[in-house]
Amino acid sequence: MSSIADNLKRIQDRIASACAxxxxxxxxxxxxxxxxxxxxESVAEALAAGQATFGENRVQEAAGKFPGLRARHPGLRLHIIGALQTNKAREAVRVADVIESLDRPRLAEALAEAMAREQRRPGLLVQVNTGLEPQKAGIAPGALEDFLGLCRETHGLPVEGLMCIPPAGEDPAPHFALLAGAAARLGLRTLSMGMSGDFEEAIAHGATHVRVGTAIFGDRPAM
Structure with a gap:
């Protein structure tokens, strides 16, 4: 079985080839x-191999796992990439360097309140529902400009960019192109898009962050 270090090397090589x-x-x-x-322990193995940026879906899991690791690795950066409940906003602000799932006005309000209380301002990405899927979180592309104005002007939030998860089974390229176009139009520099199966396509469309899990750490343990 390949080690986490070997897997990381393969992914980094693929990123380099896609960039070339x-x-x-x-x-x-x-x-x-x-x-x-x-x-x-798996995160520690990745850190030992030189990986510094990690993503977690659940705030409670991140809060239990990362403070001790961060104490030993000050350069570690943690992204919250999963759906975020408003009652977890304060804990997310406390633990994360970036929150990628800002997706509704009430969460914007909760994050602004949490940042004021914690005196900590992690970067934020707006999740965009590029496929207009009713079961999926995210701001509709047509509502993005107004939502960004609310976040910045009403709440003073540090929105840095956009994130999307294309619909399963569809060609992701049009969704990546849509997100990149919206970011360029709105003057946003960070684009989190692309996962294990499509990150090379995302890089071709301008992704600045790609999210890869199973190809690095293997199948998720049974819960």
């Missing part, structure tokens, strides 16, 4: 290693 094909600097793409459901 579209004339980009590999340093312009950050690999977010999605460690959800995997133990702190």
């Amino acid at each position: 094909r579209c004339g980009r600097d590999p340093a312009s793409v950050t690999l977010v290693a999605v460690s959800k459901f995997h133990p702190a």
